[in-house]
Amino acid sequence: MANVDLLAEIERLKAEFIGASENKLRAFALIEQAAYERLYLRRLNEQALATGLVKIHPKNPQMQKALPVSNEISKHSASLTNIMDKLIKHLYTETDDDDDGLDEYA
Numbered sequence: 001m002a003n004v005d006l007l008a009e010i011e012r013l014k015a016e017f018i019g020a021s022e023n024k025l026r027a028f029a030l031i032e033q034a035a036y037e038r039l040y041l042r043r044l045n046e047q048a049l050a051t052g053l054v055k056i057h058p059k060n061p062q063m064q065k066a067l068p069v070s071n072e073i074s075k076h077s078a079s080l081t082n083i084m085d086k087l088i089k090h091l092y093t094e095t096d097d098d099d100d101g102l103d104e105y106a
Contacts, residue, residue, distance in 0.1 A: 002085035013087075020091035030083050039079040044073045 013031050053070035057063035 005039055006032075006035055009039055013038075017091040024091055030087055032099065034080060034083045034087060037083060039075055041076045041080060042075065044069055044076060048073060 010032055014034055016030075048067075048069050050069060051069060053067055055065045055067055098106075
């Protein structure tokens, strides 16, 4: 995985949490891990498109075997989901909707 891709993904993720304080962003190493997981998952998905997720016996379609890439995709998807959930809980800041013009109806 190219270092440039990883740094670009880190910056993209930081931009999603633009309202979070810079101190929180620096202290939160999960952004780097999320960037890595996202790039690695992209590679796994490309591999799965090339090989498929399941090997099917040519003479007996009932005989099937999951390829290792399918298990890896599942693990890394779960990991990325968990990391992003933590990031959202700790870094997401709500935007102030005072200017939506609906305050008088509350």
